[in-house]
Amino acid sequence: MNWIKPLTIVEFVFIGIFLLVYAAYFIRLYLVARRLGTTARSVIIKFFIRAIYLGLCILGLLGPSFGVNEIEAQATGKDIFFVFDLSKSMNAIDIEPTRLERVKFELTKNLSLLKSNRVGLIVFSSEAYVHTPLTFDRDALRLFIQKLNTELFVENGTNLNSAFELILHKYSGNSQNANTNRKAKVIVLITDGEDFGDLDQKVIGELKRNKINLLVLGVGTPQGGAIKEGNEFKKDRDGNQVLTKLNADYLKKLSKSFGGKYFQLTNQLNDVSTLLKEVDNLESNWIDTRKMTVANNKYYYFVILALILMFVDVLVTVRTIKI
Incomplete structure (x- = not known):
């Protein structure tokens, strides 16, 4: 006993x-x-x-307990990837202190709004990679978000295709496993929407076929701002200061094509908490089932x-x- x-x-x-x-x-x-x-x-x-x-x-x-029972414990929630644009334009100062620093601050402050969900980080610029695998550990996630910066990529660029291809691989790479299709899958794209180029419609179609939800957070202002480079600002070949602007129309069209929603972060408008609540309100599916042996009380x-x-x-x- x-x-x-x-x-x-x-x-x-x-x-x-x-x-x-x-x-x-x-x-x-x-x-x-x-x-x-x-x-x-x-x-x-x-x-x-x-x-x-x-x-x-x-x-x-x-x-007092004697004898054991085997029970099946199920966890429900969503698999969420925050997809960060880490191109140099995210260093623009039209949002104080910069676009990237502001969104990092707002996310870490409101991350607790995501409850029983697994969250991971994907970063992209000229290419894309998984910065943090899916995890329930909010403290670790906050730490990894705080360490994000545009210097993680040697080459500059905004290759959203590479990010979407990586997401598709992560969400459907194990399609032989029947459990994969039962998970609620969410992408939260965080970007200024500038210079995406032509997106691969085949990849977009596959993402939609896999019922992946897309929510977009546009960071920046239509008026735009200069891009910080150390203690100076980025200039073109002619010595003129480079100005980067939020491409809100493109991002709205992108989110609408997935049946998702568009949110924005500026000095005057802060939709981060609304975005996270919207993510949490999305329908949750089964994530994992584990068999556990427990003693009989x-x-x-x-x-x-x-x-x-x-x-x-x-x-x-x-x-x-x-x-």
Whole structure:
């Protein structure tokens, strides 16, 4: 037999109180019986009955278990990939301090809005790779988000095709496994939408066929801003300051093609918390099933026996005076 809970100081205190109170009661009854010239030995019956059912109640509280059951535990939620655009244009200062730094701050602050979901990070610029695999660990995720920067890529560019191809591989690469199609799959694209080029419609079609939800967060302003490069700003070959602008129309069209929604982050408009709530409100599917072996808690045997003895205690009376 195993015990779910150990015998603690609380149980010892209750036992001690019971013994002290009952000892005082027994001594008082013994003195009364002695004065009346009778015996108090019959009270011992009550003592043993009450001591036994008190002990049984304490044993029931400790959770006695014997035998095991195999149960199936299911987890529901969504597999969510945040897809970060880390091209140099994300260093623009039309949002303070920069587009990338602001979105990192807002995401880490509101990440708790995503509840029982696995979340991962994919980053892209001239190419794409998985920065953080899908995980339930929110603290680790915050740490990885805070460390994102545009220097993770040597070559600059905005190759969204590479990100979509990687997502398709991650979500449908194990298509032989029937469990894959049962998972709710979500992409949160975080970008300024500039210089995507022509997207591969075959990849887009495959993403839609796999029922992958797309939500887009546009970061920046239509007026645009200069791009920070160290302590200076990026310039073209003619020495003119480069200006980058949010391509909101393109991003709205992209999200609409997936049946998704478009959100925006500027100095005046902050849709990050609304976006995360929308992600959390999407229909959750089964993520994982695991078989677990658990011990059978048989506390009720002890409690039922204790109740029977309590009933007996009420029915059985003892007399110290014979008339």
